[in-house]
Amino acid sequence: MNFTTRIYAIPLIAFVACSVSAHAQMNSTLASEAKEILRRHCAECHSETDTRGGVSIFDHASLIDAGIVVAGKPDDSMMYQLMTSTDDDVMPPSSRPTLSADQIATIRQWISAGADAFPSDAVIDAERQPSDDVLESPSDASDLSVLETILDHVRETPPSDRAFLRFISLRHLVDGGITPERLSVHRVAVAKAINHLSRQSDIVVPTVVDKISGGTILAIDLRQLGWHRAVLHDTEDETRSLNSFDLALLEYPYAVLPLDSEIFDQIEAEFLNIAKQVRPIAYVRGDWFCSVALGPDLYHDWLQLPRTITELETSLDVDVQSNVASGIAKRAGLTISGVSRNNRVVERHPYRDGDYWKSYDFQSNIGDENILRDPVNFRASGGEMIFRLPNGLQAYFVCDAHGNRLDAAPTSIVVDKFASDKVVRNGLGCIRCHSRGIKEFRDSVYDIVLALPGNPGFDRRRAIELYPENDHWPAVVAGDCAKFQAALDALGDDGSPREQVSTVSSVFLESALTVDQAAAELGADSNTLKASCLAPGFARLGLAPLSSGGVIRRDAWEDNFDAAVSILGLGVPVVPFDGNLRSEYVSSESLDAITLGTNKPNNFFEPGDKLSVNVVNDSDRDVFIEVVGVSVDGQRVRLTEGVEKLAARSTFRFPKSADAAIEVRGGIGREQIVLFASNGVFAAGRIYRGKNTADRVTHSFYDSPEHGKRRRSQTPTVIKKTITIETR
Known part of the structure; x- marks a missing residue:
């Protein structure tokens, strides 16, 4: 050689x-x-x-x-x-x-590719199992191992920093069976999720606090993400507040308070009481967090997105009209789009944190919705806004034709290929689609306008100024994507074509659960769960399919998780009846006779109609109720005077006098009435309010010991019912 x-x-x-x-x-x-x-x-x-x-x-x-x-x-x-x-x-x-x-x-x-052998599953280190002297029952093993690990990390953290600790766990995935590679996908997904919800300038990678197959328990510091700040304040006591993570805790459906657990008592004393969380929850699950915190309503509230596109652009200091008039903004017209069913216009504006993209979407391709008929002035049916977060990732906003924020875009306009119902839900749906940043496109307007002879019926010169040649866009899109990719690199993204948040959320939201997976989520033995599913209590829950190789859907499982915990004696479930996402909850059949309604059977009102709210107690015993009204923008107001007693065989009406019935105004939209009812007296909920965040109502059923000894012996006997009032 x-x-x-x-x-x-x-x-x-x-x-x-x-x-x-x-x-x-x-x-x-x-x-x-x-x-x-x-x-x-x-x-x-x-x-x-x-x-x-x-x-x-x-x-x-x-x-x-x-x-x-x-x-x-x-x-x-x-x-x-x-x-x-x-x-x-x-x-x-x-x-x-x-x-x-x-x-x-x-x-x-x-x-x-050759059908390579399957990799081994991740395993829990035997040395990390809880010791026999603290193990109350075999089914407690997994959760107590997580709690022990969390307690160790808390004790290694200076007391002054403990208030800002929060934990996310993936341990149930190991219990249900998962490969180390797939577990790594979940870790990256969690890292992406928390940074998509941060307005801080730095990318934050969660700290791994255990050593199982690369880590199953992750710690974050609220201060690094800007989540330590209060987003809502008690309307009657300004010293009480909720931060962003508290909003997630109010929605979390998988928390269980262990019965007489020494480890949990220590975590409570050394961490939870210091953290002053709204609920005594030591950790949340990572797959739930990625799938729910990134969707409406939490996504909107976490980023404090305003209700209208005008307010959003004002907050970002983007003057769309001025930018278009001065030539700062540039457009591209797409007759074929990856997600839009019809033509689409995209418009890019520079702004302080990088780039602001605004799309105009259409219900059809005809009339003034045909962008080639007039690419300067057209009538859009809605749009999607993408703006750069300070850390390099992107945030999203979906609106209707009037600029009002939407939770989800109509499928007649755009679709989400990752969702079984194809609905693009703001936040998660946009994140899954834009997994690598701004998507490449090719303009269809410039060349056509340039080739048109004579007077095309619109301002041709203006159109050519607005729509640059196609060779303008590759470098612009590449530059914006480079910022996004730099953030992904900092998160440890490996560039896999199967994006991590999409992978995790699709499985969590769309896949049915087997008995092994359900048992892992409960922290129970699968054989015990399989046998229990045939018991009368479980049969009434609709969980019997788990006993014979069948499966259940996520929403059915989540709706019955607390009942399964109680029936199996695994502890006291922390029920999210104060969450905005759970509209119904019934803890006792004895409260089934309590009904909520209005003076119209379908709850649909025309302008000028008279509206009244009715709570009917058809039972033979007195109950206690609290009724809360929810406006279109999420503001809550109590319709009862605190908690009121409703006598047996009687009706509560709001307003109390028929002559004082509310006259309905037109164009209000959808509002809600929420009822809380119990056989026993309970404290009225606290109403929390803030800017660009929907109100929350919280009750004291799970207050920490500083307010008195927590009741761990039973789930509060309470029901929650919600009706929607729609006004044309």
Whole structure:
């Protein structure tokens, strides 16, 4: 080998090594993703303990030997054939949720790439298990291990900093079975989620406080994210306030107070009482946080997004009209868009933190909604706004034709391919779509306008000024995306084509739960849960399918989680009846006779109608009620005088006099009436209010010991009912 050859040999070897490494990493990722899909959809019937048809889905060698998987040949593989079958042989069977097109494509890719063996699952270090002297029951093992780890970290933190600690856990995923690679996806998703909700200038990476497969318990400091600031204040006591994380705690449905737990008592004394959280919750789950905190209503409140596009642009100091008139803003017209069903106009404005993009979307492509008819003046049906956060990520705002903020965009205009119902929900839906920042596009207006002869019927010169040539946009989009990518790099994003938040939220929101996964979320033994599901109490909850290899949907599970905790004796569930996302809650059948309504059966009112609210007690015993009205912008007002007694067989009316019924004004929109009722006296809720954040009402059922010994013996006997009043 001569000298010249030596110079080029080393880079060549390095290149080959890197290529082999990248190929191996891709195959490993495919094997991990395939295992998670099979775990969700197949393991309940084809596992080591239940080998129906003689198939154990994770026994890779037997899958190959039996021809169920033919490496490199998906069309010859029985697994793929059954997944794509159109007759009764289809797997999973028709009684279970089917695989999505993306999931089937992943299985095909895995087989085509050689069907690498499945990676081992993440395991909990035996040394990190709680000791026997503090373990109350086998089902407590996982949660107590998490609490012990949190307590250790709290004690390593200076007392002055403990008030700002918060914890996010992924431990239940290990209990339910997950590969280390997939666990890493969840960690990155959590990091992305918290930074998408921060207006601070720096990217914040959560601190890993345990060593299980790279970490399952993450700690954050509220100050680093700007979440320590009060966003709402008690309307009657300014010294009481709620921060952003408190808003999440009010919605969190999976918290359980352990019964007579020494570890929890220590966490309460050394952390929770110092943190002064609105609820005594030591940690929240990461998959829930990514899926719910990034969606309405929490996303809007967390970033304190105003109610109108005018207010948003004022807060960002973006003068759209001036920028358009002066030529600072530039437009592109798209006749074909990745998410929009019709044509679309995008408009870019510079602003203090980088870039502000405004889209104009349309219900159709005809009349004054046809952008080629007049690209200067058109009538949009709504739009999506994207603005740069100080940390480099993006924030989102969706509005209607009048500029009013929307929770979700109409599917007649745009769709979310990651959601089963295709609805683009502001926050999560936008984040999943813009996983790499601003999406590339090609303008359709400039060349057409330039080629039009004579008078086209609009200001041609103005259109050419507004819509630059297509070679203007690649560098602009690349520059904006570079800021976004720099933030992703700081978060540890590996550039995977399957974006982490999308992956985590899609599984959490769209996938059904098996008995193993439900047991992991409860911190219970799966065999115990399976047997319990046939008991009368569980049968009434609709959880019986878990006893026989069936599955349940996320919303049904979440609605009954607190009841399952109580029936199994796992502790006292912290019910989110004070959350804005949970509109109904019934803790006792004895309160079923309490009804909430208005003087119109359908609660639909025309301008000039008279409105009154009625609470009817058809039971034979007195109850105590609190009624709260909720305006369109989320402001809450109490309609009862605190908590009032409602006698048996009687009715509460607001206003109390029929002559004082409220005259309805037109164009108000949707408002709500919320009822809280209990067999016993309870303290009236505290109303918290702030700027650009919907009000919250909180009750003292779970107050910390500084307000008296917490009742851990039972869930509060209370119901919550909500009706929506719509005014044309």
